[in-house]
Amino acid sequence: MAASAEGAAAPASLLEAVELTKRFGALVANDHVSLSIRAGETHALLGENGAGKSTLVKMMCGLLQPDSGELLYEGAPIVFPDPASSRTRGVGVVFQHFALFDAMTVVENVALGLPGHEPLSALAARIDDCVQRYGLTVEPWRRVGELSVGERQRVEIVRCLLGNPRVLILDEPTSVLTPDESESLFRTVDLLTSEGRAVLFISHKLDEVRRLCHRATVLRGGKFIAEVDPKQETASSLARLMVGAEVPRTPRLVTHEMGEPRLLVRNLTVAGDGSRGSALHDINLEIRAGEIVGIAGVAGNGQTALFEALSGEAPGDPESVVIDTVPAGGLGPTERRALRAGFVPEERLGHAAAPDMPLSDNVLLTTHGDGGIVSHGVVRHSPLKRYFQGIVKGFDVRFGGKDPKARRLSGGNLQKFVIGREVLRDPVLIVVDQPTWGVDAAAAAFIRTTLRERAAKGCAVLVISQDLDELLEFTDRIAVMSEGRLTPPVPVAETSREAIGLAMGGMHGHGAEGGSHAA
Amino acid sequence: MPLKFERQENVSALRLAAAPLLALVFTLIVGAIMFVALGHDPIRAFSIYFIQPLGDVYTLQELVVKACPLLIIGVGLAFCYRANRWNIGAEGQYVAGAVLGSWLALATNGGEAGPWVLPAMLVLGALGGALWGLIPAFLRVRFGASEILTSLMLVYVAQLGLDYLVRGPWRDPAGFNFPQSVTFDPVAVMPLLMEEGRLHAGIIIALIAVAVATFVLGRTLTGFSIELAGTAPRAAAFAGFDEKRVTYGVFAVSGALAGLAGIIEVAGPIGNLQPTISPGYGFTAIIAAMLGRLHPVGILVASLVLALTYIGGEAAQISMRLPFDVTRVFQGTLLIAILAADVLVRYRLRRVEGTSHA
Ligand SMILES: Nc1ncnc2c1ncn2[C@@H]1O[C@H](COP(=O)(O)OP(=O)(O)OP(=O)(O)O)[C@@H](O)[C@H]1O
Numbered sequence: 001m002a003a004s005a006e007g008a009a010a011p012a013s014l015l016e017a018v019e020l021t022k023r024f025g026a027l028v029a030n031d032h033v034s035l036s037i038r039a040g041e042t043h044a045l046l047g048e049n050g051a052g053k054s055t056l057v058k059m060m061c062g063l064l065q066p067d068s069g070e071l072l073y074e075g076a077p078i079v080f081p082d083p084a085s086s087r088t089r090g091v092g093v094v095f096q097h098f099a100l101f102d103a104m105t106v107v108e109n110v111a112l113g114l115p116g117h118e119p120l121s122a123l124a125a126r127i128d129d130c131v132q133r134y135g136l137t138v139e140p141w142r143r144v145g146e147l148s149v150g151e152r153q154r155v156e157i158v159r160c161l162l163g164n165p166r167v168l169i170l171d172e173p174t175s176v177l178t179p180d181e182s183e184s185l186f187r188t189v190d191l192l193t194s195e196g197r198a199v200l201f202i203s204h205k206l207d208e209v210r211r212l213c214h215r216a217t218v219l220r221g222g223k224f225i226a227e228v229d230p231k232q233e234t235a236s237s238l239a240r241l242m243v244g245a246e247v248p249r250t251p252r253l254v255t256h257e258m259g260e261p262r263l264l265v266r267n268l269t270v271a272g273d274g275s276r277g278s279a280l281h282d283i284n285l286e287i288r289a290g291e292i293v294g295i296a297g298v299a300g301n302g303q304t305a306l307f308e309a310l311s312g313e314a315p316g317d318p319e320s321v322v323i324d325t326v327p328a329g330g331l332g333p334t335e336r337r338a339l340r341a342g343f344v345p346e347e348r349l350g351h352a353a354a355p356d357m358p359l360s361d362n363v364l365l366t367t368h369g370d371g372g373i374v375s376h377g378v379v380r381h382s383p384l385k386r387y388f389q390g391i392v393k394g395f396d397v398r399f400g401g402k403d404p405k406a407r408r409l410s411g412g413n414l415q416k417f418v419i420g421r422e423v424l425r426d427p428v429l430i431v432v433d434q435p436t437w438g439v440d441a442a443a444a445a446f447i448r449t450t451l452r453e454r455a456a457k458g459c460a461v462l463v464i465s466q467d468l469d470e471l472l473e474f475t476d477r478i479a480v481m482s483e484g485r486l487t488p489p490v491p492v493a494e495t496s497r498e499a500i501g502l503a504m505g506g507m508h509g510h511g512a513e514g515g516s517h518a519a
Numbered sequence: 520m521p522l523k524f525e526r527q528e529n530v531s532a533l534r535l536a537a538a539p540l541l542a543l544v545f546t547l548i549v550g551a552i553m554f555v556a557l558g559h560d561p562i563r564a565f566s567i568y569f570i571q572p573l574g575d576v577y578t579l580q581e582l583v584v585k586a587c588p589l590l591i592i593g594v595g596l597a598f599c600y601r602a603n604r605w606n607i608g609a610e611g612q613y614v615a616g617a618v619l620g621s622w623l624a625l626a627t628n629g630g631e632a633g634p635w636v637l638p639a640m641l642v643l644g645a646l647g648g649a650l651w652g653l654i655p656a657f658l659r660v661r662f663g664a665s666e667i668l669t670s671l672m673l674v675y676v677a678q679l680g681l682d683y684l685v686r687g688p689w690r691d692p693a694g695f696n697f698p699q700s701v702t703f704d705p706v707a708v709m710p711l712l713m714e715e716g717r718l719h720a721g722i723i724i725a726l727i728a729v730a731v732a733t734f735v736l737g738r739t740l741t742g743f744s745i746e747l748a749g750t751a752p753r754a755a756a757f758a759g760f761d762e763k764r765v766t767y768g769v770f771a772v773s774g775a776l777a778g779l780a781g782i783i784e785v786a787g788p789i790g791n792l793q794p795t796i797s798p799g800y801g802f803t804a805i806i807a808a809m810l811g812r813l814h815p816v817g818i819l820v821a822s823l824v825l826a827l828t829y830i831g832g833e834a835a836q837i838s839m840r841l842p843f844d845v846t847r848v849f850q851g852t853l854l855i856a857i858l859a860a861d862v863l864v865r866y867r868l869r870r871v872e873g874t875s876h877a
C-alpha cells in the first residue's frame with residue numbers, strides 16, 4: 001500500500017497536467033486530460049492502443065506542445081519548450097520508441113543526454129555502478145546498432161536513471177523485458193518512490209500495474225475516463241474501464257494435427273563478428289505445420305542473429321535453413337518469402353516499417369514479391385489500397401488521417417499493422433520476434449489467437465519473445481536461448497516458469513547475467 | 520547561450536514546398552547586397568540578369584539550351600540522392616560521356632558513315648558516364664570509401680584526361696594549335712529543332728528523361744526500393760532489396776544521364792571536343808536537383824531557373840562588365856539557401872540553457 005505516502009497530509013504533486021488537449025489534424029489525441037504525479041507515488045497511465053498515452057507523455061516533457069491546457073511543476077505553471085528543459089528540471093522520460101544513435105556506443109549515447117562533459121570512462125564506470133545497483137545489464141562499450149530491442153530498452157532506462165530524475169516517466173518499459181528484468185525494474189521504481197520521487201508508469205500488463213502502482217489514470221479515445229486505485233481493482237475491471245466493454249478472454253489452446261516439418265534449422269552457426277548480438281552456436285530446430293514453437297531468453301543472447309539468419313537478411317550455408325523442404329539458407333528475404341515464409345522483426349520502426357513512408361507504401365515491404373500488387377515491376381495502386389484496407393480492417397489498426405507516415409502511428413497500432421501484413425499473405429511459416437510488443441491486452445489476445453488460427457490451418461509459427469507468460473500461454477513447445485545456444489524445445493505442459501528461468505540464466509553453468517533470480 | 524536544432528514532429532507539406540521559394544528570395548536579397556557593394560544599381564542589375572533574358576525569342580531558346588544539360592544530369596542525380604547516395608561527380612561523368620561519344624565522332628570523321636553515328640554516339644556517351652559513375656559505387660561497396668570524395672576526385676581525373684586528349688592525340692591538325700578536335704561531321708551532330716537558333720533535339724531527350732524518371736521513381740518497385748534504401752536502409756534489407764545493387768544502380772543511372780548530357784552538349788551546341796565543354800553543368804545540376812526537391816518535374820523548373828543565371832550572367836558580363844563569377848556566387852548562394860531552408864523548415868532552432876544540474 002501507499003502507506004508511507006498517505007502518512008504525510010497530502011503528498012505534494014510534483015508534475016501535474018491540467019486539461020491538456022492535443023490535436024493532430026481532425027484527430028483529438030488528448031481531449032482535456034488531467035493527471036497529477038505525486039511525490040512518493042507510482043502512477044499508472046492506462047489505455048488501449050492509440051488512447052493517447054504517449055501523446056500525453058510527450059506533452060508533459062516538452063516534446064510536443066499542447067494546443068491548450070497547462071503543466072504545473074510543484075504547483076507552479078511551467079512551459080517546457082523542449083525535452084532538454086524538462087530534463088534539467090528533473091523530469092526523465094523513457095520513450096516508447098527509442099532515441100538512440102545506432103552508430104555510437106552505449107556510453108556515447110548516454111553522454112549525449114547528460115549535461116556537462118564527463119569523460120567517457122568515468123561515465124562508463126557510473127553506468128556499471130547503476131547496473132550493479134539496479135540489476136539491469138548494460139554493456140557500456142557496445143555499439144547500439146548491435147543491440148536488440150530489449151537491450152536498448154535497458155540502455156534507455158539506465159540513461160534516464162543516470163540523469164537522477166525527480167519525476168521518472170516510463171512509457172511501456174516492460175514490454176520487451178524478461179520477467180527477471182522487470183522485477184529489477186520494479187525494485188528500482190519502489191526504491192525511487194521511497195526516496196520521495198514520482199514515477200509515471202505505462203504498461204499494458206495489468207498485473208504489473210496492480211502490483212506496482214498506487215494510482216491509475218485511465219484514458220479512452222483521448223479522453224480522461226477515471227482515476228482509480230489499481231489495488232482495489234481486478235485486471236478485468238481495469239480492462240473494462242480501458243475498453244468500455246467486456247474484454248474477451250483468450251480462447252484456450254486448441255490441439256490440432258501436426259503436419260510436415262515446415263522449418264528445419266540444422267547446425268546453424270554464425271560467427272561472432274561482434275555485430276548484432278551474440279554469435280550462434282550450432283542451432284538445431286524443427287517446426288512442423290500446425291505447431292507454434294516459442295524461443296525464450298534474455299534479449300541479446302543471439303535472438304537477433306537467429307532472426308536474421310531465418311529471414312534471409314544474413315544468408316549463410318544453404319543447408320542450415322530448410323523451409324518447406326527447400327534448402328533456403330543461402331537465399332535472400334524475397335526468395336524466402338516466395339517459399340511462403342513470413343517474417344516480423346521486433347523493431348517495428350526502421351526495420352519492419354519505414355518510419356517516414358506512408359503506411360500504405362509500407363505494405364510493399366513484404367508483399368512486393370507475391371504478385372498481384374506489383375506486376376512487371378509497376379506498383380498497382382488499387383490492389384495495394386485493397387490489401388492495405390484489409391490489414392487496417394482485419395487487424396483494427398487505428399490512426400488519424402487517411403494514410404499517415406508509419407512514424408505517426410501509436411506503437412501498438414503499428415505492431416498490429418506489421419503482424420497483419422504478414423498474416424494476410426497467407427504464409428506457411430511465420431517467424432515473429434516479439435509479436436505483442438506494446439499492444440494492449442485485447443490486441444495481444446487477438447494477435448495470439450490469430451497466430452493460433454494460422455497454426456490450425458497448417459502454418460508453422462516460430463515466436464521469439466521475452467514475455468515468458470505469453471510463450472507459456474500460447475505456444476506448443478518452448479526452447480530457451482542463451483549465449484547463442486538453443487536448448488531443445490520441450491512441450492509447454494512439461495515445463496515451468498522456474499525451469500525456463502533457470503535455463504535462461506545460462507544453461508552451461510555460467511552465472512546468470514541478467515539480474516538475480518528471486519525464484 | 521548555445522543554440523540547438525530540434526526535429527519538429529509535424530511539418531506540413533506546404534512548408535516543405537515553400538522552402539525552395541524561400542531560398543530564391545534569400546538569394547535575391549544577397550544578390551542585391553552584392554550588387555550594391557560592387558557599386559551597381561541592383562534594380563538595373565536584376566533586370567539585366569533576370570528580366571531581359573526573358574524578353575526575346577533568341578535568349579529564350581538559349582535558356583532552354585542551357586537548361587537541357589542541367590535537366591538531364593539533375594534527373595539522374597535525383598536517383599542517387601533519393602537513395603541517400605551522394606554523387607557529387609556528375610561533372611566528371613559528363614566529361615567521360617562526352618569523351619567516349621566523341622571518340623566515335625572522331626573515328627568516323629570524314630568517312631562515309633551513315634546516320635547511325637549519332638545514336639551510337641549517344642549510347643557510348645551514356646555508357647562512358649555510367650562506367651565513370653560506377654567507379655565510386657564500386658569503391659563504396661567494396662571498400663566503404665565515401666562516394667562523396669571519390670566521385671568528386673574523379674571529376675578532376677576526367678577533366679585532365681579530356682585536356683590531354685584535345686591537346687594531344689585528338690587535336691585538330693589544321694586547328695592552328697588550338698586545343699580542340701576537328702568539327703564533327705553532320706551525321707555526328709544533334710539535329711536542330713528550328714531553322715534559327717540553337718534549339719536541338721537534346722531537349723526532346725531531356726523531356727523523355729523527365730517522363731521516364733517520373734514514372735520509374737513514382738510508380739515502380741525500382742523507384743520504391745531506391746526511396747526505401749535512402750530513408751530506411753535496414754527496412755530495405757528486410758524487404759529484400761540488396762543495398763549493393765541499389766548503389767550500383769543509382770550510380771549507373773545518374774552516370775549514364777550525365778554522360779548523355781555531355782555527349783549531347785558536344786554533339787549539339789558545341790560541335791567539337793574542347794577543354795571547356797562545361798561551365799560547371801555537373802555541379803550546377805546538383806543545385807537543380809535539390810531545388811527541384813528531387814522530383815523530375817521540379818528539376819525541370821529548377822533547371823530553367825538556374826539556366827537563367829547562366830544567361831543573365833553572360834548578359835551582365837557584356838553590358839555591366841560584371842565578372843562571370845557573380846553567376847557562381849548566385850548559384851552557390853542558392854544552394855546554401857536551399858539547404859538551410861530545408862533545415863529550418865524541418866527543425867526549429869532553440870536556445871538551450873547552459874549546463875545545469877537537477
Ligand atoms: N505526430 C502525430 N501525427 C498524427 N497523429 C498522431 C501523431 N502522434 C500520435 N498520433 C495519433 O494519436 C493517437 C494517440 O497516439 P499515442 O501514441 O498517444 O497512443 P498510445 O496511447 O501511446 O498507444 P500505444 O499503446 O499503442 O502506444 C493515435 O491514433 C495516433 O495515430
Ligand SMILES: [Mg+2]
Nearest residue numbers: 054096410411
Ligand atoms: Mg504509446
